[in-house]
Amino acid sequence: MVEGEIENVRKKYKGVVSELEGEVKRWEREGGRLEGEVERMKRELDRERETVVSLRSTLTDQANAHITLSTQNNILQSQITSLQSSLQTDSTTLSTLSLSLTRATARIKDLENEAREAESVRRKLHNMVQELKGNIRVFCRVRPVLGLEAGEEAEIRYPDWRDRREIVVESTSESAMGQERKEVYNFGFDRVFEPSSTQEEVFEEISQLAQSCTDGYNVCIFAYGQTGSGKSFTMEGGGVRLSLSSLSRGRTDADYALQTAGMIPRAVQQVFRVTDELKSKGWEYKMEGQFLEIYNETINDLLGKHEFDKKKHEIKHDPKTLRTSITDTQSHALTSPSQVTSLLLLAQSRRSVAATLMNERSSRSHSVFMLRISGRNEVSGERCEGSLNLVDLAGSERLVGSGVAGDKERLRETQSINKSLSALGDVIGALGEKGDKGDKHHIPYRNSKLTYLLQNSLSGNSKTLMVLNLSPLAAHLNESLTSLRFATKVNNTTIGTAKKGRLTS
Numbered sequence: 001m002v003e004g005e006i007e008n009v010r011k012k013y014k015g016v017v018s019e020l021e022g023e024v025k026r027w028e029r030e031g032g033r034l035e036g037e038v039e040r041m042k043r044e045l046d047r048e049r050e051t052v053v054s055l056r057s058t059l060t061d062q063a064n065a066h067i068t069l070s071t072q073n074n075i076l077q078s079q080i081t082s083l084q085s086s087l088q089t090d091s092t093t094l095s096t097l098s099l100s101l102t103r104a105t106a107r108i109k110d111l112e113n114e115a116r117e118a119e120s121v122r123r124k125l126h127n128m129v130q131e132l133k134g135n136i137r138v139f140c141r142v143r144p145v146l147g148l149e150a151g152e153e154a155e156i157r158y159p160d161w162r163d164r165r166e167i168v169v170e171s172t173s174e175s176a177m178g179q180e181r182k183e184v185y186n187f188g189f190d191r192v193f194e195p196s197s198t199q200e201e202v203f204e205e206i207s208q209l210a211q212s213c214t215d216g217y218n219v220c221i222f223a224y225g226q227t228g229s230g231k232s233f234t235m236e237g238g239g240v241r242l243s244l245s246s247l248s249r250g251r252t253d254a255d256y257a258l259q260t261a262g263m264i265p266r267a268v269q270q271v272f273r274v275t276d277e278l279k280s281k282g283w284e285y286k287m288e289g290q291f292l293e294i295y296n297e298t299i300n301d302l303l304g305k306h307e308f309d310k311k312k313h314e315i316k317h318d319p320k321t322l323r324t325s326i327t328d329t330q331s332h333a334l335t336s337p338s339q340v341t342s343l344l345l346l347a348q349s350r351r352s353v354a355a356t357l358m359n360e361r362s363s364r365s366h367s368v369f370m371l372r373i374s375g376r377n378e379v380s381g382e383r384c385e386g387s388l389n390l391v392d393l394a395g396s397e398r399l400v401g402s403g404v405a406g407d408k409e410r411l412r413e414t415q416s417i418n419k420s421l422s423a424l425g426d427v428i429g430a431l432g433e434k435g436d437k438g439d440k441h442h443i444p445y446r447n448s449k450l451t452y453l454l455q456n457s458l459s460g461n462s463k464t465l466m467v468l469n470l471s472p473l474a475a476h477l478n479e480s481l482t483s484l485r486f487a488t489k490v491n492n493t494t495i496g497t498a499k500k501g502r503l504t505s
């Protein structure tokens with residue numbers, strides 16, 4: 001029974017036991033899992049410990065770096081403070097300096113104005129000296145070396161940089177003993193223009209003179225010099241003859257023509273401007289112009305009705321009015337500078353037509369642009385008459401060599417040129433002597449067409465300027481010296497003080 005009882009109990013608890021056994025196994029598995037977990041946590045803890053150690057050391061490093069940086073920061077801060085203070089000082093100095101600069105600039109402006117005024121006083125005094133000296137002036141202008149001529153220059157110096165009145169020419173020759181001999185020639189004129197001088201600069205010196213025709217003076221401006229020395233360039237300008245150098249600098253024809261406009265267009269422009277300004281003072285002006293050429297002692301009208309002037313012209317001087325007229329020539333009423341430009345172009349084209357027909361005729365003839373001006377002042381009742389004659393003389397070179405003697409036409413041209421140029425020199429010389437001998441002294445105006453044509457503008461009562469044009473080339477040195485001597489003779493002549501052709505009605 002007990003056994004039965006045990007068996008019953010065993011049966012009764014068998015399920016519980018197996019359940020408990022299952023529970024024990026589950027707990028054993030859980031224990032194993034927890035042990036693994038503990039193992040993993042331990043490893044993790046170790047890693048974290050290592051991390052903490054490394055972080056601590058990093059922290060220490062960072063703390064050290066922080067200390068270094070804050071030290072540097074302090075140093076920089078103090079540097080900034082010191083820079084700021086020196087900046088402050090500098091900006092104060094700068095303000096002082098800029099104030100001094102403003103004052104200095106103003107002073108420079110004042111001084112420049114003073115210098116300009118002094119220069120204009122000097123110019124006026126210079127002009128007064130000129131007036132006292134007489135009314136003939138001589139300018140000398142040396143043209144630049146042209147492209148292909150480089151390396152062929154003569155030795156020419158301009159030592160008088162202030163007043164620009166001297167020119168020194170040096171020539172080297174070989175003596176009979178074979179020794180090199182250097183000769184130095186000094187010349188002085190009223191003004192010397194170096195090759196770099198512009199047309200504007202030349203006109204600045206001439207403008208007062210040209211303008212005086214509006215005050216009733218007779219003014220004569222001659223360009224003298226050998227062929228190719230720049231006479232036409234000076235009187236008429238570079239015109240449409242574009243130089244290669246100007247093209248390469250990208251200039252247009254119009255720019256070049258404007259910049260290189262010569263004394264004739266500039267003088268005409270100025271006369272128109274001045275007469276326009278004088279309108280407000282009651283003056284009314286009438287202007288008329290002629291353009292003549294004297295070739296082989298005959299006069300040709302470059303502005304006549306026909307392209308070729310075949311007429312014979314006579315020069316007439318009215319002793320009462322002192323007016324000069326040339327029979328059968330056209331006198332054009334001048335109304336605007338642009339109309340004058342067209343007339344000049346017409347004259348130029350007629351000269352070049354003639355030049356192609358007759359071997360370089362333009363350099364073998366004189367051209368005379370004559371502007372007559374008469375003014376009337378309705379308010380004051382004054383009247384005045386003046387004239388402006390701008391003359392481009394024939395090439396002054398002496399023709400040597402067998403070719404000329406054989407060439408009849410060339411010989412005749414040369415004789416005509418020599419005759420008229422020496423007549424011009426004689427007239428100027430005689431005008432100089434007239435001062436000593438009184439009015440009865442004979443002036444040989446009739447010795448050439450040129451001097452006879454300009455008789456009334458070449459008296460002691462008129463203002464005369466000769467612009468001597470020189471070539472800069474060594475090959476032309478002898479010709480240049482001859483020209484310089486001729487111009488010196490003219491320059492040493494004293495002719496009377498100019499008188500205005502001012503009449504009172």
Ligand SMILES: Nc1ncnc2c1ncn2[C@@H]1O[C@H](COP(=O)(O)OP(=O)(O)OP(=O)(O)O)[C@@H](O)[C@H]1O
Nearest residue numbers: 143144226227228229230231232233234362363395
């Ligand atoms: N001041 C200057 N600047 C630039 N070129 C110049 C100057 N003077 C003259 N020339 C140039 O030199 C050359 C000769 O000048 P130009 O024809 O005026 O001489 P000229 O004395 O009138 O000669 P001709 O008696 O043959 O008429 C031209 O090509 C001209 O353009």
